[in-house]
Amino acid sequence: MMKLVSVSVFVALFSLPAFAQNYQDHDAGMLMNHGDGHLMDMAGGMVMGNNSEILPGGCDKIAETKEITVHAGHKYAEKFPGRMFAFDTQEFQFKPCTKLTVHFINDDSVRHQWMMHGLPKYLYPKGMFHLEVSGPAKISGTLILPPGDKTYLVHCDIAQHMEKGMKAQLKVGKGDGDLPSIPNVTANTVQDDYKITLPELLAKAHEEANLPEPVVEPVLAVKPTVVVEENSSFSGVTAIGLALGILVAPALARKFKGMTVTEIIAYLFDLNKKLIELSIETVQRLLKMIQK
């Protein structure tokens, strides 16, 4: 029995770090100030558009002081089918002129951002307020929200992270509408469908695009004996090549040196055939363009 107890204690002791997630804290005091509210540290933590003092135009005073903690990570997307990354909150709402401090916790071992767009550019470089860190880590920043009712996009701008679900909206006042494809808040712009088959999907796309019936290629009465490769770059590139070839015909004469008369005739015949095929193809293409 004692043995079992000591084993359990041993196991419990060693599994503790697994329960207590260790976040690297990117303390604001450790961040280097690059001016313009751009703070950075050597460990890759970054804050852009940090502003805890200057009131945006139209704000007489700070209406409220708020603090939020937002988590980012793969696990928050588990409840959203087809999504890979998410914030733990998809929608935020604050009074105009709120002084907002965001504590951003990245639970993943990749880089994530909490990036807000559309802010006044005279106060926020590129109109952005932006927290970014490679996880697991925590980073904090402060901004003062502008006046007026407006909905701001918040997302992670790392390639494909927003498309995979890391997207939210922040409404100041009543906001001015909803953004699409926010997990659990608004419908996806392109709805995933896991049951449809590929031919059905193609037919549907065809129907939605309202395309005419596919045009059947006209069949030539006399088929060319040599099939020219169906290559879109053929006509243009080859035409230029042939034109150049004709222009430098005297130089070609050297090519024929040592060839028998029969070989030269065969070569010219082949070239002529190619030219005819090319013109047939060009006419076909032109006809197709006219039909469209």
Ligand SMILES: [Cu+2]
């Ligand atoms: Cu991300």
